[in-house]
Amino acid sequence: MEPALFSRRHSENFPSENSRPNVILPGREVRRAGLPGGGLGPRLAPIRPLPPFLAPFGVGRYNWSRSGPGRGCGAGSSRVPRWVLAPAVCTPGAPLHAYSTQVMAAADGSLLDNPRTFSRRLPAQASRQAKATKRKYQASSEAPPVKRRNETSFLPAKKTSVKETQGTFKGNTQKAFSAKKHSVSTSDRNQEERPCVKTSSLFKNNPDIPELHRSVVKQVQEKVFTSAAFHELGLHPHLISTINTVLKMSSMTSVQKQSIPVLLEGRDALVRSQTGSGKTLAYCIPVVQSLQAMKSKIQRSDGPYVLVLVPTRELALQSFDTVQKLLKPFTWIVPGVLMGGEKRKSEKARLRKGINILISTPGRLVDHIKSTKNIHFSRLRWLVFDEADRILDLGFEKDITVILNAVNAECQKRQNVLLSATLTEGVTRLADISLHDPVSISVLDESHDQLNPKDKVVQEVCPPPAGDELDSFAIPESLEQHVTVVPSKLRLVCLAAFILQKCKFEKDQKMVVFFSSCELVEFHYSLFLQTLLSSSGAPASGQLPSASTRLKFLRLHGNMEQEERTAVFQEFSHSRRGVLLCTDVAARGLDLPQVTWIVQYNAPSSPAEYIHRIGRTARIGCHGSSLLILAPSEAEYVNSLASHKINVSEIKMEDILCVLTRDDCFKGKRWGTQKSHAVGPQEIRERATVLQTVFEDYVHSSERRVSWAKKALQSFIRAYTTYPRELKHIFHVRSLHLGHVAKSFGLRDAPRNLSALTRKKRKANLKRPGLHKKTQSKHSLAEILRSEYSSGMEPGVTKVRQQNAPGEPGSQPLPHSLQPTPCFGRGKTLKWRKTQKGLLWDSKTSQKV
Numbered sequence: 001m002e003p004a005l006f007s008r009r010h011s012e013n014f015p016s017e018n019s020r021p022n023v024i025l026p027g028r029e030v031r032r033a034g035l036p037g038g039g040l041g042p043r044l045a046p047i048r049p050l051p052p053f054l055a056p057f058g059v060g061r062y063n064w065s066r067s068g069p070g071r072g073c074g075a076g077s078s079r080v081p082r083w084v085l086a087p088a089v090c091t092p093g094a095p096l097h098a099y100s101t102q103v104m105a106a107a108d109g110s111l112l113d114n115p116r117t118f119s120r121r122l123p124a125q126a127s128r129q130a131k132a133t134k135r136k137y138q139a140s141s142e143a144p145p146v147k148r149r150n151e152t153s154f155l156p157a158k159k160t161s162v163k164e165t166q167g168t169f170k171g172n173t174q175k176a177f178s179a180k181k182h183s184v185s186t187s188d189r190n191q192e193e194r195p196c197v198k199t200s201s202l203f204k205n206n207p208d209i210p211e212l213h214r215s216v217v218k219q220v221q222e223k224v225f226t227s228a229a230f231h232e233l234g235l236h237p238h239l240i241s242t243i244n245t246v247l248k249m250s251s252m253t254s255v256q257k258q259s260i261p262v263l264l265e266g267r268d269a270l271v272r273s274q275t276g277s278g279k280t281l282a283y284c285i286p287v288v289q290s291l292q293a294m295k296s297k298i299q300r301s302d303g304p305y306v307l308v309l310v311p312t313r314e315l316a317l318q319s320f321d322t323v324q325k326l327l328k329p330f331t332w333i334v335p336g337v338l339m340g341g342e343k344r345k346s347e348k349a350r351l352r353k354g355i356n357i358l359i360s361t362p363g364r365l366v367d368h369i370k371s372t373k374n375i376h377f378s379r380l381r382w383l384v385f386d387e388a389d390r391i392l393d394l395g396f397e398k399d400i401t402v403i404l405n406a407v408n409a410e411c412q413k414r415q416n417v418l419l420s421a422t423l424t425e426g427v428t429r430l431a432d433i434s435l436h437d438p439v440s441i442s443v444l445d446e447s448h449d450q451l452n453p454k455d456k457v458v459q460e461v462c463p464p465p466a467g468d469e470l471d472s473f474a475i476p477e478s479l480e481q482h483v484t485v486v487p488s489k490l491r492l493v494c495l496a497a498f499i500l501q502k503c504k505f506e507k508d509q510k511m512v513v514f515f516s517s518c519e520l521v522e523f524h525y526s527l528f529l530q531t532l533l534s535s536s537g538a539p540a541s542g543q544l545p546s547a548s549t550r551l552k553f554l555r556l557h558g559n560m561e562q563e564e565r566t567a568v569f570q571e572f573s574h575s576r577r578g579v580l581l582c583t584d585v586a587a588r589g590l591d592l593p594q595v596t597w598i599v600q601y602n603a604p605s606s607p608a609e610y611i612h613r614i615g616r617t618a619r620i621g622c623h624g625s626s627l628l629i630l631a632p633s634e635a636e637y638v639n640s641l642a643s644h645k646i647n648v649s650e651i652k653m654e655d656i657l658c659v660l661t662r663d664d665c666f667k668g669k670r671w672g673t674q675k676s677h678a679v680g681p682q683e684i685r686e687r688a689t690v691l692q693t694v695f696e697d698y699v700h701s702s703e704r705r706v707s708w709a710k711k712a713l714q715s716f717i718r719a720y721t722t723y724p725r726e727l728k729h730i731f732h733v734r735s736l737h738l739g740h741v742a743k744s745f746g747l748r749d750a751p752r753n754l755s756a757l758t759r760k761k762r763k764a765n766l767k768r769p770g771l772h773k774k775t776q777s778k779h780s781l782a783e784i785l786r787s788e789y790s791s792g793m794e795p796g797v798t799k800v801r802q803q804n805a806p807g808e809p810g811s812q813p814l815p816h817s818l819q820p821t822p823c824f825g826r827g828k829t830l831k832w833r834k835t836q837k838g839l840l841w842d843s844k845t846s847q848k849v
């Protein structure tokens, strides 16, 4: 019987057609990169010998295909030519041995793309190679089935390397699998049935996985708890009892112990302490204490006394919830939240009635400042920037400027508080010129500095590079950080295997998986829902029945309707298990209880984002783990993290994939009734291939799904182009092998029509040559775009840019030296160093948060 895994659902939810803003796809870069021909269409496919950077990808031997080098085996699929397979595969009831022979031949790489389609412009050497390959095809098709089967079963296509004998997966051939056939609807079948069989070649032509030579660094750590109790602070007795009984807390954390007295004195403060250390209460407690103690009792109609700015809607809700709890005994003080996604009308009505502690995302507040007469700040006493480094970065700059101008115009005296786990030098410098005599609070406990004892794979010990002190952030002591290096072709199966390992075979695991764009979240969410979840519906033999119900997928990103976002956030918060697939919209500040694993499927754009992502686990002294998945070309990123005092230990890809041997859903089908005797690495390879085939079959089951996967791939490439300059040497689109990456989207070949978009974009860019100027601002734009792709939080950037014709204000990037610097000191009017006209940042970058 076919495992349930292979059953097909036709009522699947397709991802919403997210109309993402048009972002410049650096087609020029792609072309220069000579990415495999399939991705660029025949015209763009390189016809000269492959550039050296593709050499490690093993594209030399098998890469000639219909549009040039780079497709075929290089693309990760062995496509059996029609003229070879048609008789055996398409004929109903064709003898199994004939079918298997061809599939196996495909799997061992002896059958390649149709050589008749080779470009005529092939150079002489390549042409000779093509002819030789063609002869090989013909030989393959004529060979007797049994003989072929024996050959492919026992003779590896490539010589087994020393490394392979050590149990790695590099460069070895795989045994063939029967391609899984599902039951498909007639229409789908008509659309999809082709006279060829596709099999995966996951373990061939992969780049070597490099040894991780990384520096050991002293990780910065902080002590979370103190023995000091809240009642030592002289707070209102009702406030203390609320903290003890409602919040169920008795002793203060280090950051609370240091910050609360300073803030109660009325000082401005910069607060930096590790993720999950209790910074929210560090400002909320003094805020509530000071408001309830005001001599003239606060009236609702007074309007805001406190303004808290946070970068995301979910964080706004969460902070509102905390404030609400603290205010239980002080019912006359009214908290409120403005966060977008809600009807403006109802928000306006609430503002009219009066909100004393106003928590908001910047974009929505700007909306109201511009359109609502009822919002005024004359009584404002506190201005709090939670996740200050995020709020004050370029994406929110314009909004913050509007807010500060509005606030400064009305309010003369207030306390300013900036908080984050990653307050960087840039933010503190900004704070220095704008805060009034601020106290800098950092919980860093030097006595806790230590080498991570778990770093067993350490190769080199060297001091961290000079000048990194300010960019080093504390990491919770109980957080174990891991990295795994996985070739692009194997990324998808590896992620799926890791999810299965933790969330299907282990109890009560709660995982957050970070992706670099909304489309990527949608794609993987739907794919896993339709494949992994349906497979886990039928418990395999030996598997606990309850294990099948353990898998639960949720997703969260900036392109979702607010109602659904809130529902998902609440559901995952209260759930004991599950997998949340998300963008960086969930990276900052969210306190999701009992998260055990953080997986970063796409590397973050900065060490600060890395810290915030992993900070969703191991909160407030709990234990947690993280896994960063890197491609071999990205392995250098480990050193980049080390330069920020971040240590990661390696998990071998094989150790992740081996969970598949526990899941009978992924048992490979041997030819005929022959039973599998494969053990160890070979069996793991087989099962990984079955899983990949499940993904590929699902994606290729209709044209719509194929184009959906292509869109996700496009989105991945776009996001990849927006890594900041300092990381470009690690994450450069040139280092991507499009065919291999396509495989991680369940695509069998590198898509050819990606080039259409590239060409369109290039044309558009030619019309606006100013956009390509290599200025500092371009770098900043890249950061905005990247953050846009990472969270869906700033969709307005490109829209606004499109509105601006060349030469018009806003069409030219502003040199860094002229970029506006907001200041938020007491009673100051915010000044731009340059008139607002013509600034790149004159965009609604944070309307959608």
Ligand SMILES: Nc1ncnc2c1ncn2[C@@H]1O[C@H](COP(=O)(O)OP(=O)(O)OP(=O)(O)O)[C@@H](O)[C@H]1O
Binding pocket: 248, 249, 250, 251, 252, 253, 256, 273, 274, 275, 276, 277, 278, 279, 280, 281, 420, 421, 588, 589, 590, 591, 615, 619, 620
């Ligand atoms: N004194 C305390 N005792 C016990 N638990 C606490 C205490 N203070 C805060 N917590 C809990 O610790 C968790 C993390 O707190 P919080 O979200 O404020 O951390 P944070 O430092 O703001 O994290 P991030 O940097 O990720 O935003 C919350 O669940 C909170 O309820």
